[in-house]
Structures are given as C-alpha cells and as structure tokens.
Amino acid sequence: AQSVTQPDIHITVSEGASLELRCNYSYGATPYLFWYVQSPGQGLQLLLKYFSGDTLVQGIKGFEAEFKRSQSSFNLRKPSVHWSDAAEYFCAVGAAGSGTYKYIFGTGTRLKVLA
Amino acid sequence: DVKVTQSSRYLVKRTGEKVFLECVQDMDHENMFWYRQDPGLGLRLIYFSYDVKMKEKGDIPEGYSVSREKKERFSLILESASTNQTSMYLCASTLTGMNEQFFGPGTRLTVL
Structure with missing residues (x-):
C-alpha cells in the first residue's frame, strides 16, 4: 500500500x-511527489x-527538493529560513488507479522559526 | 486567479444533526476531493469525485456521503453528526490526471 512518512513532527530553526x-x-x-505548505488558518x-526528469526540483519561496529513488525519499530544503516560513509542511504522493487519481499525505512537520 | 471556496470557515452542530459542507471551484476542474485534517494524522481522504455524479470512496468514508450534481460543486454530507467528526475539513480540486491540488481554506466543524 502507498504511504508517506514524515518522521519529524516538529522542527525549530x-x-x-x-x-x-x-x-x-x-x-x-x-x-508523483509533492510538497505543500499550510500557514495558520489557511488551506494548503x-x-x-x-x-520525472531532473531529480532536484525548484519551487516557490526559495524551496527545493531532491528525489532519491534508492532511498525512497523526497526531502525539502531551504538554504536560509525566514520567519515567514513558520508553517506546517506536508509531503504527498500521487497514486493512479483505473482512470482516477488520488493523493496520500504524510502527517506533516510543523516548523517554528526563532528570531 | 484559481479559487476554491468553502461555504463556512467555522461550524458548530449538535450530535445527530445532518450537516452539509459545500465546496465550489471556479477552474473547471474535473476532480474534487474532501479531506479531514486532524493533529498528528495529517490529511485523510474521505471521498473524491472524478466527474459529475461520479464518486469514489477514500480511506475514511464511514459516516459521510457526497454529492456532485454540477462540475463546480462538491458537497460533503454528514448524515448524523457525531462528536468524533469534530475536525477540520478541506476541499481540493485538480484539473485532470495527476496534477497539483488547489485547496480551499477549510471548515472547522465542531460537533457538540
């Protein structure tokens, strides 16, 4: 069965x-792999x-992620965190069925940023 | 700009009431989804719809039903609300195939 694991519930940087x-x-x-962010009181x-293609993916807000097939990982990175990055982050995998598509989410990682 | 709206941000209902949560998207998307979000459990899929009048059960459909009579609207129905259905409910849509999901702001439902 498909599953997504985010081992860190909380991270403070x-x-x-x-x-x-x-x-x-x-x-x-x-x-098919995704990262979403949820700010307080908002949707994702x-x-x-x-x-497919290049395994290093660039995203919005200065984020990037690297797909490593051998490790079954898709870790999200940012070189320098801003206070506005404090939010909850969800990783998801897309699963294709018989003409349908659904998405399995991890349990999320809540990021706290110290000034 | 892409938009998914949900009928209420906050809702308080009593045990046993029938509850309707409405979701509307203005992007002509084929697929729509209902999730519930609980602390420590992430997002769990309740139901999704891949076309008008078509629906498919997700991972936790018990106690819920859905309706999609028009392409832009997807309703979640709690036939007889119970306290364990107190949660944040998120609606999402995608264009077609495997794609980015667009989410509404969520409805925080409390069942007393």
Missing part, C-alpha cells in the same frame, strides 16, 4: 539557518512537485 524536512514514501511505481499551497 533559527532565522537564517538552513532547513531540511524529511519525507519517505512507499509506492510501487514511479512516484503547493511548494513544488516531482513527476
């Missing part, structure tokens, strides 16, 4: 420090996605 959020997936075929917004 200082403003200006680098960030890496971990995501591991379980999926039998080539995965797409940061970036990987479907």
